[in-house]
Amino acid sequence: ENYAKVLETDVLIVGAGYGGIYLMHKLRQQGFKCKIMEAGTDIGGIWHWNCYPGARVDSQVPVYEYSLPEVWKDWNWSCRYPGTDELQKYFDHVERKLDIKKDCAFNTRVVGAQYDKPSSRWIVKTEDGRTARCKYFLLALGFAAKRHFPDWPGLDKFDGEIHHSSFWPASGVDVKGKRVAVIGTGSTGVQIAQETSKEAANITQFVRTPNLCLPMQQKPLTKEEQDRRKQGEYQELFKNRLNTFAGFQYDYVEKNTFDDTAEEREAFYERMWGNGGFEFWLANYKDLLFDSDANREAYNFWAKKTRARITDPEKREILEPLEPPHAFGTKRPSLEQDYYEMLDKPDNKVVDVKKTPIKESTEKGIILSDGTLHEFDVIALATGFDSVTGRMKNMGLKDVDGVELADKWKNGTYSYLGMSLSGFPNCFFLYGAQGPTAFSNGPTCVEAQGDWIVDAIVKLREEGINYCDPKKNKTLFPQTRSWYMGDNIPGKVREQLSFAGGLPLYQKMTRSALDNGFEGFITAYVYYVSWG
Numbered sequence: 001e002n003y004a005k006v007l008e009t010d011v012l013i014v015g016a017g018y019g020g021i022y023l024m025h026k027l028r029q030q031g032f033k034c035k036i037m038e039a040g041t042d043i044g045g046i047w048h049w050n051c052y053p054g055a056r057v058d059s060q061v062p063v064y065e066y067s068l069p070e071v072w073k074d075w076n077w078s079c080r081y082p083g084t085d086e087l088q089k090y091f092d093h094v095e096r097k098l099d100i101k102k103d104c105a106f107n108t109r110v111v112g113a114q115y116d117k118p119s120s121r122w123i124v125k126t127e128d129g130r131t132a133r134c135k136y137f138l139l140a141l142g143f144a145a146k147r148h149f150p151d152w153p154g155l156d157k158f159d160g161e162i163h164h165s166s167f168w169p170a171s172g173v174d175v176k177g178k179r180v181a182v183i184g185t186g187s188t189g190v191q192i193a194q195e196t197s198k199e200a201a202n203i204t205q206f207v208r209t210p211n212l213c214l215p216m217q218q219k220p221l222t223k224e225e226q227d228r229r230k231q232g233e234y235q236e237l238f239k240n241r242l243n244t245f246a247g248f249q250y251d252y253v254e255k256n257t258f259d260d261t262a263e264e265r266e267a268f269y270e271r272m273w274g275n276g277g278f279e280f281w282l283a284n285y286k287d288l289l290f291d292s293d294a295n296r297e298a299y300n301f302w303a304k305k306t307r308a309r310i311t312d313p314e315k316r317e318i319l320e321p322l323e324p325p326h327a328f329g330t331k332r333p334s335l336e337q338d339y340y341e342m343l344d345k346p347d348n349k350v351v352d353v354k355k356t357p358i359k360e361s362t363e364k365g366i367i368l369s370d371g372t373l374h375e376f377d378v379i380a381l382a383t384g385f386d387s388v389t390g391r392m393k394n395m396g397l398k399d400v401d402g403v404e405l406a407d408k409w410k411n412g413t414y415s416y417l418g419m420s421l422s423g424f425p426n427c428f429f430l431y432g433a434q435g436p437t438a439f440s441n442g443p444t445c446v447e448a449q450g451d452w453i454v455d456a457i458v459k460l461r462e463e464g465i466n467y468c469d470p471k472k473n474k475t476l477f478p479q480t481r482s483w484y485m486g487d488n489i490p491g492k493v494r495e496q497l498s499f500a501g502g503l504p505l506y507q508k509m510t511r512s513a514l515d516n517g518f519e520g521f522i523t524a525y526v527y528y529v530s531w532g
């Protein structure tokens with residue numbers, strides 16, 4: 001009977017991942033009636049979809065989870081960097097605690113949405129013909145919801161199995177004794193290569209840009225250890241992660257690289273390396289990402305460490321060149337466990353597709369621009385996503401005048417405070433365009449932004465404001481360095497898609513807009529017209 005009636009709700013959230021669940025929980029506590037529409041069949045967002053082999057978080061427990069005590073209090077992980085299965089169990093636990101699913105419509109894809117001024121409501125349409133009306137329309141789509149397929153021809157000709165990482169069969173793919181190609185060296189490609197190599201006959205890693213991987217230093221965790229840390233330490237950590245540059249449990253040190261002597265520096269690098277995870281990236285000297293000599297010094301250490309793990313000189317030059325492929329840390333490093341030793345094995349191959357790009361796929365495998373054919377049984381496309389803006393542009397979002405968001409963003413992406421768009425009143429989004437998206441830990445970022453959105457909505461209610469729309473061209477944070485440019489997608493405008501000034505500055509700027517009476521927004525006490 002859902003199909004016959006229009007769903008009426010105060011708040012409609014799209015997406016039931018970390019972000020959507022958080023918004024629902026916090027807004028319910030404020031007395032709002034909320035619903036979630038979710039294209040998948042369960043909560044968990046990316047962790048519901050991620051079925052590819054080796055999928056695992058790169059953030060150390062407990063940083064990649066909710067700071068809500070009612071959730072973390074009686075939840076324990078088995079290891080420092082949990083995998084997909086455990087994350088799915090975590091979301092079952094979240095469900096037991098927060099009772100989210102009763103207000104979720106699964107298998108529901110939004111294909112159109114526009115604000116209707118006369119009724120002061122958003123009218124939202126779904127793929128299967130349903131309609132919803134809401135006062136606040138919130139997008140929690142995740143930044144990686146639209147997959148990127150490479151554009152070389154012949155992908156459909158391949159006789160073996162071919163899967164994009166984001167669409168890996170839940171039942172798995174049998175790679176035992178098979179020849180497996182892994183295209184892409186982002187965090188996904190590294191994880192797939194590592195995991196499938198355990199069973200496959202051999203792996204061929206296609207490398208366009210080598211990943212400057214860091215040692216994960218995975219370790220099992222006991223319940224006792226976690227219980228001990230929950231006595232005070234967790235609370236501190238969750239508070240502090242909001243005050244760090246990237247939303248982690250550590251931050252850059254208040255020292256520049258060359259303030260230390262060579263020996264001190266070496267000892268400091270060694271310590272971070274030994275601790276593992278992102279420390280060498282995010283707890284390094286504070287000039288790491290700002291000073292090229294400092295950056296080169298860190299790269300040299302990275303190269304010294306990793307080059308020692310590969311004996312094959314050709315592979316070493318592709319994966320760990322003496323000259324850095326890009327400034328260390330300006331592209332997301334992946335965490336690895338035995339990636340380099342695995343690729344060093346004689347059976348496994350490494351192909352430099354910057355030098356010899358892929359020309360096409362055929363029935364048998366992949367042909368490079370120099371005519372070489374590589375034959376495979378399975379091809380894993382770990383070619384990433386049309387990140388940050390891809391999904392928002394493809395859900396039929398229209399502004400108050402009926403202009404598609406995709407058209408408005410044709411020549412460049414804009415947002416206000418990385419959470420709202422001019423022409424889209426009472427609509428806020430998480431973890432998207434020009435937020436601290438690419439450079440911060442997901443759960444931390446959605447809690448920081450989510451708290452702002454909840455506070456904004458509560459304030460609108462308290463002040464009787466019915467209409468809140470960013471002023472035209474109120475946009476960007478021009479003083480920040482451009483970091484994540486969205487140039488992995490052919491034809492996509494090259495621009496700053498992510499706020500790169502760090503979480504503390506981001507929160508200061510967004511909070512001040514709210515505290516200064518919705519600075520930068522047009523607000524109005526619109527006469528409430530009932531739609532009858």
Ligand code: NA7
Nearest residue numbers: 150183184185186187188189208209332382383384385488
């Ligand atoms: P990423 O990080 O976007 O990685 C995609 C990889 O695929 C990257 O190495 C690309 O090379 C490579 N790629 C893309 N197209 C091609 C073609 N046509 N030929 C060869 N190689 C190609 O995606 P992930 O899924 O690994 O990770 C996404 C996020 O998920 C990650 O940041 C985490 O936060 C979790 P390039 O580097 O562009 O040269």
